[in-house]
Each structure stands twice: as structure tokens, then as C-alpha cells.
Ligand SMILES: Cc1cc2nc3c(=O)[nH]c(=O)nc-3n(C[C@H](O)[C@H](O)[C@H](O)COP(=O)(O)OP(=O)(O)OC[C@H]3O[C@@H](n4cnc5c(N)ncnc54)[C@H](O)[C@@H]3O)c2cc1C
């Protein structure tokens with residue numbers, strides 16, 4: 350049941366009248382941005398001095414900030430949990446690759462929300478599949494059924510499969526597979542042949558294999574310690590498949606640790622296979638204002654532009670990222 354009974358309105362409805370959003374940002378983040386400008390790095394928007402930023406954000410019109418409650422929050426693998434909550438408006442507007450920004454608990458003193466990709470959508474409910482990384486995710490894992498939760502979303506851009514992949518190859522490292530599940534469902538609904546390459550440190554941390562197999566996706570597994578599947582990296586399987594299979598128009602979609610994404614980008618560049626990746630940089634506001642999440646994107650051979658993972662991303666073409674910066 351929705352904890353807040355007031356009629357839901359998109360975050361940006363009132364602000365849109367003025368086409369402006371005002372947000373207070375951390376002065377440390379501001380200093381970081383000013384330093385980048387001083388080093389001559391181009392940022393795609395104006396910077397104001399002081400600690401108030403103003404910028405338009407049309408996307409807020411389909412973004413909802415919902416107060417809800419946890420329906421379930423259960424361990425699904427070592428240090429990994431699946432959280433289910435009702436957020437009807439977010440569920441209705443969610444697309445593959447998009448994420449929510451979650452206020453873990455108001456009385457813990459944790460001011461910043463934490464971003465999690467929408468793992469599944471079922472009717473009015475969404476789920477998030479998350480790994481315990483630090484204080485925020487540890488506290489989240491301890492929150493019981495019926496605990497209140499503030500969820501902002503859906504946020505960010507989406508994976509694209511308008512040019513039909515033949516096949517689509519999903520590459521997920523650790524909790525990165527969570528970012529590919531809505532995409533997997535959409536691909537199968539469009540009758541697109543899909544392979545899932547799933548990597549984990551060890552068998553006890555393996556995620557999503559049954560969920561992928563249940564929608565007729567052929568799954569290949571790799572673990573760092575060889576406790577199940579290929580002994581090595583999931584990128585070994587990717588390179589092997591691209592080397593030895595004659596596909597019509599393969600397209601790779603990947604999410605995982607930065608090193609894995611960089612390796613995927615290199616392999617698929619060698620095989621000239623189009624590749625979309627979901628970046629998971631640390632975030633502040635998640636609404637395009639604080640610039641805490643930027644990543645370097647190569648515009649041409651001489652120009653690097655810092656783009657916001659929360660707004661221009663999280664999905665980027667792998668070939669656009671300046672991996673060496
Ligand atoms: C768009 C997006 C979608 C995401 N989706 C998921 C998801 O579906 N499932 C999931 O498990 N995680 C996801 N993440 C990552 C998740 O948000 C972080 O793991 C979480 O915010 C960590 O919070 P914490 O308070 O537990 O850790 P913190 O206490 O904030 O950090 C603990 C340590 O981990 C490092 N760290 C924190 N966040 C990141 C990060 N994003 N990348 C690298 N190092 C980090 C910190 O530098 C620190 O050393 C996503 C991130 C983004 C940006």
C-alpha cells in the first residue's frame with residue numbers, strides 16, 4: 350500500500366512553470382568543478398560561482414518522488430538483496446537501464462540518496478537488486494518489511510535496441526547484471542535472440558541466472574575462482590564467442606565494475622561490435638545539477654567533454670567513453 354495518499358504529481362510540474370530548478374550543492378563538489386574548468390576541460394553547461402545552481406530539467410516532468418514502504422527485502426545471494434516496493438507511477442514510466450534514487454532512512458543522518466537500477470517491474474511494483482558495498486547499502490539490507498522508503502525516479506536515459514540486434518549479448522559483472530534485467534525482458538518481448546554472460550567472484554555471489562533462463566535466455570557463467578562455470582573473467586567468454594561465432598548483427602549491452610566495462614569496450618572495438626554500457630559512478634543529486642557523477646566522453650580526437658552519468662547517461666556508447674582519462 351502506498352504510504353502517501355496525496356495525488357502523485359511529477360517532481361517538475363511546479364518548477365516547470367518557471368523552467369528552472371534551484372538546488373543547493375556541496376561546496377567540495379563545486380571546487381572540483383571549478384578545478385576542472387581551470388584545467389581547460391569543457392563542461393556542457395554553464396557554471397555559476399557560489400553554492401546555488403540553476404538549470405532547466407524537462408525530465409523532471411516524468412520523475413516522481415514517492416514515499417512508499419518496503420514489501421520485501423530478502424537476501425538472494427551472499428551480500429546481495431532483492432528489495433520490492435510499490436511505486437505505481439515509477440513502475441508505469443520505467444524503461445530499460447533507468448534507475449531510482451533511494452533515501453535510505455531519514456533518521457540515520459545519511460543525507461545523500463543512493464542510486465539503484467530498476468531490476469523488474471510488475472504491475473504497480475518495482476524491485477531493486479543490490480550489493481552491500483558500504484554504510485548505505487548495509488542499512489538498506491537491515492530495513493524490514495513495512496519500513497518507509499523515499500524513491501525518486503525513473504531517472505536517466507535508456508538502452509536502445511531500435512536497430513534489431515542479432516543477437517543481443519548481455520554482459521553483467523557482479524551486481525551489474527541488475528542493470529540489464531529490464532532490458533532482457535524487453536528484448537525477449539520483442540522476440541530478439543539474447544545471450545546472458547554473467548560474471549561473479551564466486552558461486553555464492555552469482556546473480557540472476559534463473560531470472561534470465563526463465564525468459565529463454567542462454568546463460569554463460571564465469572567466476573573468478575572457478576567455483577562454477579568458466580574459471581576466469583566474463584570478458585573471456587565474450588571474446589571467445591565473438592571470435593568463434595558468425596552472427597548477423599551482434600550488439601553488446603554491459604554493466605559492471607569499471608575495469609570490466611573498459612575490457613568489454615576494448616574487445617568489442619576490436620570486433621567492431623556496437624556496444625552500450627551502463628555506468629555506475631558515485632552520485633549526489635541524480636538530477637543533473639551537482640556534477641558529482643561526470644564521466645569523460647570523447648567528442649573528437651582533441652576534445653573531451655564531461656557528461657553527467659545521471660542525465661546524459663547512465664547508458665553510453667562504449668566507444669564514446671575516454672577510457673584512458
Ligand atoms: C545509475 C546507477 C545505478 C546503480 N544500480 C545499482 C544496482 O542496481 N545494484 C547495486 O548493487 N548497485 C547499484 N549501483 C551502485 C550503488 O549505488 C552503490 O553501490 C551504492 O550507492 C553504495 O552506497 P553505500 O552507502 O553502501 O556505499 P558508500 O559508503 O557510499 O561507499 C562505500 C565504498 O564504495 C565506493 N563506492 C560507492 N559507490 C560506488 C560506485 N557507484 N562505484 C564504485 N565505487 C563506489 C565508495 O567510494 C566507498 O569506497 C548503481 C549506481 C548507479 C550510479
Ligand code: FES
Pocket residue numbers: 631632633634635636637638639640641642643657658659660
Ligand atoms: S549526480 Fe548530480 S549531476 Fe549527476
